[in-house]
Amino acid sequence: MILPQAIDEIGISGSADIDKLVEITGRKGKASPFIQLKVIEALGNLKARTAIPLLRHLVLARSVFKFEYARETRIVAMQALLKIDPLIAKETLSRSGLIAEDLQLAPLRPGPGDWVRQRRYARISIDGSVYASIRSTAGSCNLSIDAMSMGGGGGRTISKPQLASDGEVEMQFGMRKLRARVLLHPIDTYKLGFEIASIPLEDRTRLRQFLTSRQARA
Numbered sequence: 001m002i003l004p005q006a007i008d009e010i011g012i013s014g015s016a017d018i019d020k021l022v023e024i025t026g027r028k029g030k031a032s033p034f035i036q037l038k039v040i041e042a043l044g045n046l047k048a049r050t051a052i053p054l055l056r057h058l059v060l061a062r063s064v065f066k067f068e069y070a071r072e073t074r075i076v077a078m079q080a081l082l083k084i085d086p087l088i089a090k091e092t093l094s095r096s097g098l099i100a101e102d103l104q105l106a107p108l109r110p111g112p113g114d115w116v117r118q119r120r121y122a123r124i125s126i127d128g129s130v131y132a133s134i135r136s137t138a139g140s141c142n143l144s145i146d147a148m149s150m151g152g153g154g155g156r157t158i159s160k161p162q163l164a165s166d167g168e169v170e171m172q173f174g175m176r177k178l179r180a181r182v183l184l185h186p187i188d189t190y191k192l193g194f195e196i197a198s199i200p201l202e203d204r205t206r207l208r209q210f211l212t213s214r215q216a217r218a
Helices: 003-011 018-026 033-045 049-060 071-084 086-093 201-217
Strands: 124-136 139-149 152-157 166-173 176-188 191-198
Touching: 003 033, 003 191, 018 033, 018 049, 033 049, 033 071, 033 201, 049 071, 049 086, 071 086, 071 201, 124 152, 124 176, 124 201, 139 166, 139 201, 152 176, 166 201, 176 201
Parallel strands: none
Antiparallel strands: 124 139, 124 166, 139 152, 152 191, 166 176, 176 191
């Protein structure tokens, strides 16, 4: 559950075993798709030039009738390329079938200072217009979401929740539901934050599309 957050920390550390990260990313089927995404983001933040061939492969590889990798994987790999080498990224983007709108919600660049936990993604205001159901082994609650990012969100509950430290969140976006495993962080009596620890790639793309549309309205 905490591995994605640990990988985020590696990505903003300024130094890491790049070869090991590239190996994890390239071992198709050996790590969960979400963990692979987090490693790709870390490679982008670390500006790992040795990862460029692998990232280009993830973006451009095709099977007979379609791109080989999931759209979310390709978006995240493209975002990492843009951080590492904008010229190579521009050439790759022209052949990728992706558009600028797909790439808006990239991980934030690491800022100065290493003792304060940094925000990973831009936070988008939701203003309570989306409701989530949260379930854990200790109880459940409904949440009116105030803000969200690609890494999680937060909002208000009607009553004081009794929850474990992790659980599952379910949200309704349009006609389909989004589900994710999350770490839960009580903020005060009626406020709750959550961080995404695991999410299906299709649901992450759906979250990206929703947040991009909300950002465009702001």
